[in-house]
Amino acid sequence: SEVKKIAVIAGDGIGPEVVAEAEKILKKAEELFGYTFETEHALFGGIAIDERGTPLPEDTLEICRSADAVLLGAVGGPKWDNNPKELRPETGLLGIRKALGLFSNLRPAVVFDCLKDASTLKPEVLEGTDLMVVRELTGGIYFGEKLRRQGEHGEEAVDTCVYNVTEVERIVRQAFEIAGKRRNKLASVDKANVLETSRLWREVVNRIAPEYPQVELEHVLVDNCAMQLLRRPSSFDVIVTENMFGDILSDEAAMLTGSIGMLASASLGEGSYGLYEPVHGSAPDIAGQGLANPIATILSLALMFRMTFGYEDAAAAIEAAVAEVLDAGHRTSDIAVDKSKAISTTEMGDLIVAAI
Amino acid sequence: SEVKKIAVIAGDGIGPEVVAEAEKILKKAEELFGYTFETEHALFGGIAIDERGTPLPEDTLEICRSADAVLLGAVGGPKWDNNPKELRPETGLLGIRKALGLFSNLRPAVVFDCLKDASTLKPEVLEGTDLMVVRELTGGIYFGEKLRRQGEHGEEAVDTCVYNVTEVERIVRQAFEIAGKRRNKLASVDKANVLETSRLWREVVNRIAPEYPQVELEHVLVDNCAMQLLRRPSSFDVIVTENMFGDILSDEAAMLTGSIGMLASASLGEGSYGLYEPVHGSAPDIAGQGLANPIATILSLALMFRMTFGYEDAAAAIEAAVAEVLDAGHRTSDIAVDKSKAISTTEMGDLIVAAI
Numbered sequence: 136s137e138v139k140k141i142a143v144i145a146g147d148g149i150g151p152e153v154v155a156e157a158e159k160i161l162k163k164a165e166e167l168f169g170y171t172f173e174t175e176h177a178l179f180g181g182i183a184i185d186e187r188g189t190p191l192p193e194d195t196l197e198i199c200r201s202a203d204a205v206l207l208g209a210v211g212g213p214k215w216d217n218n219p220k221e222l223r224p225e226t227g228l229l230g231i232r233k234a235l236g237l238f239s240n241l242r243p244a245v246v247f248d249c250l251k252d253a254s255t256l257k258p259e260v261l262e263g264t265d266l267m268v269v270r271e272l273t274g275g276i277y278f279g280e281k282l283r284r285q286g287e288h289g290e291e292a293v294d295t296c297v298y299n300v301t302e303v304e305r306i307v308r309q310a311f312e313i314a315g316k317r318r319n320k321l322a323s324v325d326k327a328n329v330l331e332t333s334r335l336w337r338e339v340v341n342r343i344a345p346e347y348p349q350v351e352l353e354h355v356l357v358d359n360c361a362m363q364l365l366r367r368p369s370s371f372d373v374i375v376t377e378n379m380f381g382d383i384l385s386d387e388a389a390m391l392t393g394s395i396g397m398l399a400s401a402s403l404g405e406g407s408y409g410l411y412e413p414v415h416g417s418a419p420d421i422a423g424q425g426l427a428n429p430i431a432t433i434l435s436l437a438l439m440f441r442m443t444f445g446y447e448d449a450a451a452a453i454e455a456a457v458a459e460v461l462d463a464g465h466r467t468s469d470i471a472v473d474k475s476k477a478i479s480t481t482e483m484g485d486l487i488v489a490a491i
Numbered sequence: 492s493e494v495k496k497i498a499v500i501a502g503d504g505i506g507p508e509v510v511a512e513a514e515k516i517l518k519k520a521e522e523l524f525g526y527t528f529e530t531e532h533a534l535f536g537g538i539a540i541d542e543r544g545t546p547l548p549e550d551t552l553e554i555c556r557s558a559d560a561v562l563l564g565a566v567g568g569p570k571w572d573n574n575p576k577e578l579r580p581e582t583g584l585l586g587i588r589k590a591l592g593l594f595s596n597l598r599p600a601v602v603f604d605c606l607k608d609a610s611t612l613k614p615e616v617l618e619g620t621d622l623m624v625v626r627e628l629t630g631g632i633y634f635g636e637k638l639r640r641q642g643e644h645g646e647e648a649v650d651t652c653v654y655n656v657t658e659v660e661r662i663v664r665q666a667f668e669i670a671g672k673r674r675n676k677l678a679s680v681d682k683a684n685v686l687e688t689s690r691l692w693r694e695v696v697n698r699i700a701p702e703y704p705q706v707e708l709e710h711v712l713v714d715n716c717a718m719q720l721l722r723r724p725s726s727f728d729v730i731v732t733e734n735m736f737g738d739i740l741s742d743e744a745a746m747l748t749g750s751i752g753m754l755a756s757a758s759l760g761e762g763s764y765g766l767y768e769p770v771h772g773s774a775p776d777i778a779g780q781g782l783a784n785p786i787a788t789i790l791s792l793a794l795m796f797r798m799t800f801g802y803e804d805a806a807a808a809i810e811a812a813v814a815e816v817l818d819a820g821h822r823t824s825d826i827a828v829d830k831s832k833a834i835s836t837t838e839m840g841d842l843i844v845a846a847i
């Protein structure tokens with residue numbers, strides 16, 4: 136079959152460890168399903184700052200651009216937190232999103248059975264929670280003009296939030312498409328009672344809505360959404376929102392499932408191109424000790440198979456293998472009730488490979 | 492004693508009903524403690540739109556300005572939701588905050604014993620939760636320039652977020668003061684890894700911090716804060732943040748206590764001036780039926796006594812009376828387990844008056 140090129144960014148902290156397990160899965164998928172993958176590793180984030188003096192080296196971008204998809208471990212850590220802006224991992228993150236045109240961030244928030252009790256929410260409230268936050272990722276206040284100046288009342292800082300109709304249309308249309316393939320419910324989140332960008336957002340949503348008559352649409356104000364996620368998480372299916380609101384709400388949604396260490400995410404560009412990464416961070420405190428849980432990264436790879444390559448068979452097989460290994464009671468220490476029985480990062484990876 | 496002037500804004504929905512109960516408390520406080528209050532009612536919100544063609548009539552502002560404090564019921568409702576901007580209750584709300592210089596919104600989020608089970612969080616997680624969100628209320632993206640224009644990619648909308656050093660200083664200093672009178676912990680929330688206004692914010696916080704060496708300070712990114720509120724709500728004492736973040740996080744914090752129908756809030760200006768209102772909304776669905784719970788409004792009045800007038804005796808007496816009535820098992824229908832035993836708005840008000 137066609138060779139699929141995957142740019143692999145291990146990144147910082149536990150990134151290299153979890154990515155290594157996902158690469159084992161890649162090999163197994165080649166053997167079992169006859170696919171062919173070509174991987175190329177690239178430096179990004181803190182390690183790129185250390186080795187190259189920039190979080191996003193030009194050749195990393197080249198490797199990503201010439202690939203069909205990107206697999207990312209995690210980036211960042213306290214080591215670089217006080218660096219000047221150009222030398223911070225986050226700057227690389229914003230840069231790569233913009234450079235690769237990754238305008239849509241999909242964050243499924245589901246409850247894993249084995250982690251039901253890990254949530255701080257009551258199990259009966261959480262029951263059936265399975266939602267997806269579709270976050271606009273290359274616009275809004277993250278990318279608008281920023282400045283410092285002297286004003287009447289001393290120094291002042293300015294951030295600018297800009298959205299154009301085209302940007303809103305493409306993310307909203309994608310969210311309607313996704314909702315149509317799930318439970319046909321879409322919540323569009325904005326602050327239309329205060330913000331002009333939100334009013335534009337809502338107009339576009341209302342204009343596109345008639346194209347998807349089967350999808351039930353609700354507009355939810357962002358403050359109210361932060362409450363409703365707590366009150367009735369299972370009532371949400373797809374939530375679409377702008378960059379900043381999506382940052383806050385997707386983290387809230389992930390946390391309330393209790394399964395944050397197991398969640399995958401996709402950042403999609405035009406066509407089928409995408410960057411896939413676990414929702415969790417680089418966890419520098421446990422890095423290099425074989426304690427990290429590789430499941431979120433492995434599930435991110437499954438998402439890549441499904442969304443970028445259309446390899447539904449392999450995607451489903453990976454997801455089933457993860458479920459099987461968890462059902463059999465295997466746990467890394469982050470999700471183990473009895474920590475003394477916890478298995479290591481590589482053991483977990485190997486078990487999943489074997490189960491595929 | 493000195494006459495204290497209170498502007499009373501009943502507003503829309505259940506506003507008039509809950510405010511009426513608070514006014515009974517006012518009378519009782521005069522009798523018991525020898526204070527003298529003069530109240531003047533003013534039109535605001537939806538009712539002002541209907542009767543005067545504007546959500547914030549000039550004479551309402553005059554009444555508020557000549558008063559020592561403002562008591563507000565609730566404003567808004569679906570009736571006005573599709574009005575043009577100038578004819579919406581929210582526009583009045585933003586207008587009154589700006590006109591009265593109410594730069595600081597205090598939102599205590601506490602768990603009422605009788606409502607412990609109303610939260611969607613597990614009781615053991617909630618245990619001991621007692622936090623206060625200090626939200627900047629007259630700056631940021633709410634009040635920056637807004638516009639529509641034609642861009643390269645079609646129509647675009649712009650919102651501008653501006654903060655100057657003076658604005659940040661006054662709210663941050665106030666938050667440190669409040670933390671110093673509570674448990675000496677302050678979490679300053681920003682998005683300093685992305686926003687210029689957040690970087691200015693953090694600089695100011697770090698500059699002021701040494702003036703309050705007894706207060707333990709942490710900086711928390713807004714997305715992380717949305718998670719930590721769920722994970723460890725009881726670990727927060729005071730949270731200070733900018734307008735938009737405060738809108739989202741204070742609603743999340745209020746909801747997680749399960750006690751949202753009982754929470755009071757204060758919006759403070761220079762000196763001791765303040766506007767006091769319940770956290771809950773106008774609940775048009777139950778308006779006029781005697782079903783509303785007046786406790787949040789009554790507790791808002793207690794906050795006014797404490798914060799604007801320095802009448803700690805009356806404030807404490809009101810709070811104790813509320814606790815006593817709840818301990819005796821009296822409930823309005825919103826908080827009643829057995830709805831058939833629920834008492835009405837006026838019954839609840841009368842019981843609290845009697846208990847003072």
Ligand SMILES: CC(C)[C@H](C(=O)O)[C@@H](O)C(=O)O
Binds near residue numbers: 382684714
């Ligand atoms: C690190 C930061 C810039 C980033 C963001 O806010 O987008 C992160 O929080 C995320 O959600 O991916």
Ligand SMILES: CC(C)[C@H](C(=O)O)[C@@H](O)C(=O)O
Binds near residue numbers: 581584585
């Ligand atoms: C109605 C709206 C403008 C207002 C705000 O966002 O400030 C409300 O949500 C609040 O928090 O008081």
